[in-house]
Amino acid sequence: MLLFNKVCRCVKRNRTLMYFLACVLVFAGLWLFSQLSDVQNFSNETKDVEWPTIQVYDLPETAVLVMAANREAALRNHMNQLLKFRPSDPLVPIIISQDGNKESVTRLATSYASSSLNISFIHHKYRSSSGRRVDRILRNYFYIAEHFKWALDRVFFEMGYSTVIVTEDDLDISSDFFSYFAATRHLLFEDNSILCVSAWNDNGAASLTDRSKSDLLHRTDFFPGLGWMLTASVWKELSASWPEAYWDDWLRMPEVRKGRACIRPEVSRTAHNMKLAGKGSSEGLFKSFLSSIRLPDTPVDFSNVDVSSLKKKEYDISLAAVLRDSMPLTFEQLNNTLDATKTYKTIYKTPREFKILAKKYKLMGDIRSGMPRTSYYGIVPFICNGARVYAVHGNFNETLLLDGSSSSSLYTEIWTRMCRYLDFEEQFCRSDKWTGSCHPEDPGMIEWFERKGYGVSVPKSWSDVIVN
Ligand SMILES: *[C@@H]1O[C@H](CO)[C@@H](O)[C@H](O)[C@H]1NC(C)=O
Ligand SMILES: *[C@@H]1O[C@H](CO)[C@@H](O)[C@H](O)[C@H]1NC(C)=O
Numbered sequence: 161m162l163l164f165n166k167v168c169r170c171v172k173r174n175r176t177l178m179y180f181l182a183c184v185l186v187f188a189g190l191w192l193f194s195q196l197s198d199v200q201n202f203s204n205e206t207k208d209v210e211w212p213t214i215q216v217y218d219l220p221e222t223a224v225l226v227m228a229a230n231r232e233a234a235l236r237n238h239m240n241q242l243l244k245f246r247p248s249d250p251l252v253p254i255i256i257s258q259d260g261n262k263e264s265v266t267r268l269a270t271s272y273a274s275s276s277l278n279i280s281f282i283h284h285k286y287r288s289s290s291g292r293r294v295d296r297i298l299r300n301y302f303y304i305a306e307h308f309k310w311a312l313d314r315v316f317f318e319m320g321y322s323t324v325i326v327t328e329d330d331l332d333i334s335s336d337f338f339s340y341f342a343a344t345r346h347l348l349f350e351d352n353s354i355l356c357v358s359a360w361n362d363n364g365a366a367s368l369t370d371r372s373k374s375d376l377l378h379r380t381d382f383f384p385g386l387g388w389m390l391t392a393s394v395w396k397e398l399s400a401s402w403p404e405a406y407w408d409d410w411l412r413m414p415e416v417r418k419g420r421a422c423i424r425p426e427v428s429r430t431a432h433n434m435k436l437a438g439k440g441s442s443e444g445l446f447k448s449f450l451s452s453i454r455l456p457d458t459p460v461d462f463s464n465v466d467v468s469s470l471k472k473k474e475y476d477i478s479l480a481a482v483l484r485d486s487m488p489l490t491f492e493q494l495n496n497t498l499d500a501t502k503t504y505k506t507i508y509k510t511p512r513e514f515k516i517l518a519k520k521y522k523l524m525g526d527i528r529s530g531m532p533r534t535s536y537y538g539i540v541p542f543i544c545n546g547a548r549v550y551a552v553h554g555n556f557n558e559t560l561l562l563d564g565s566s567s568s569s570l571y572t573e574i575w576t577r578m579c580r581y582l583d584f585e586e587q588f589c590r591s592d593k594w595t596g597s598c599h600p601e602d603p604g605m606i607e608w609f610e611r612k613g614y615g616v617s618v619p620k621s622w623s624d625v626i627v628n
């Protein structure tokens with residue numbers, strides 16, 4: 161008591177010290193409050209969960225890895241959904257991995273991890289220097305790749321899971337998300353031509369998909385990512401040569417993919433939460449495509465779905481048969497008068513033709529490692545006026561599909577570079593921009609870039625294009 165009085169007197173004498181102590185107290189109070197409110201918010205949410213009716217899950221030795229960085233609200237939203245739809249008996253473990261040091265995210269992740277809901281938190285705090293060599297805008301791609309490798313190494317090599325579902329904090333998930341992965345998991349072990357199972361459909365807009373066939377699944381050569389499951393043995397292989405940046409495009413390269421495909425749904429089971437994603441997501445480049453992706457209207461119990469038809473041999477035989485029976489149409493004939501009970505096919509012989517098709521029907525128009533998005537042996541399925549249409553690559557040949565040839569023999573990097581030229585053309589060679597010879601190495605055009613203040617680096621960054 162005596163000591164206390166002494167301290168008080170001392171404090172009263174020293175105004176600065178008093179303010180300082182008051183500040184400390186206020187901050188400590190705020191910190192404590194935010195800790196408590198974090199925990200309360202989500203335990204409140206999980207209390208009166210509406211469990212989906214689907215209860216048959218088979219996800220042994222599987223964890224969900226949530227990739228997070230600096231978006232607290234996004235992580236909270238994503239976790240709320242995972243906790244709501246996660247199988248309850250036993251609780252599938254969730255591992256939150258944070259890249260960087262945003263404190264609010266660390267605090268939120270820590271509070272989840274201390275909740276005894278089978279959630280753990282791993283923290284990638286120290287980034288290697290590789291990203292610092294490049295532009296600030298490009299640096300994130302290096303950080304992201306480094307974080308993925310670090311986190312996947314930990315969950316597979318240290319924690320020892322045999323399959324992992326990788327998600328990202330800005331994704332919304334469907335209520336049958338776990339049912340989908342539980343039903344397809346065994347395919348990863350039974351068919352080594354399957355690289356991953358993904359919940360994402362790149363052409364998942366409502367108008368492009370058959371929403372009445374929400375249980376329909378496909379194979380795709382084009383790695384979709386965005387909510388995907390892989391095995392430890394695939395990770396062991398990928399980890400050894402993981403790239404410094406652009407890891408998703410790297411996974412699409414023929415020497416990495418090795419002819420393997422991913423499973424993807426007709427109706428996407430993940431969607432970008434555009435409110436929470438912020439502008440960090442794909443530079444807003446694919447914003448209109450991303451925001452058109454729709455989750456299913458009603459959940460599917462995938463344990464009742466025959467997923468064995470996705471195994472390569474069976475799938476390829478039935479795809480060949482469907483294509484044989486489809487009616488060939490030119491782009492001009494693909495119009496409002498299609499019969500929804502029939503299937504159609506249309507051939508794209510060049511990247512330019514594919515772009516025209518993509519633009520007309522609002523498909524994703526980019527080409528990576530020679531492949532359009534969702535392509536399987538060059539075939540891009542979509543819905544047009546209610547009817548199923550298959551866009552067929554000019555190099556497609558039924559024998560190729562049926563004789564076990566790798567789909568990589570159909571794709572060529574030349575298409576990627578031709579497609580880049582078409583992007584270049586669309587961006588710069590327009591009546592309101594440059595109307596001369598359209599080529600990044602054209603002296604007149606280089607001079608125009610300089611005059612307009614683009615700088616020399618812009619035409620240089622397009623030097624790999626092939627004019628077509
Ligand atoms: C959850 O929080 C809301 C307000 O955010 C409150 O009205 C409700 O009573 C809480 N429910 C439980 C079960 O604590
Ligand atoms: C947590 O996950 C592990 C698998 O890693 C499982 O064995 C355990 O039963 C789960 N705990 C609960 C409470 O469901």
Ligand SMILES: *[C@@H]1O[C@H](CO)[C@@H](O)[C@H](O)[C@H]1NC(C)=O
Nearest residue numbers: 489492493494495496497498
């Ligand atoms: C629409 O396509 C059908 C064939 O599918 C064709 O007969 C018809 O002429 C086309 N109509 C237009 C307006 O292009």
Ligand SMILES: *[C@@H]1O[C@H](CO)[C@@H](O)[C@H](O)[C@H]1NC(C)=O
Nearest residue numbers: 556557558559560561563565
């Ligand atoms: C399809 O490919 C096979 C070999 O893979 C070849 O023998 C055949 O001539 C090709 N067919 C066509 C129509 O190009």
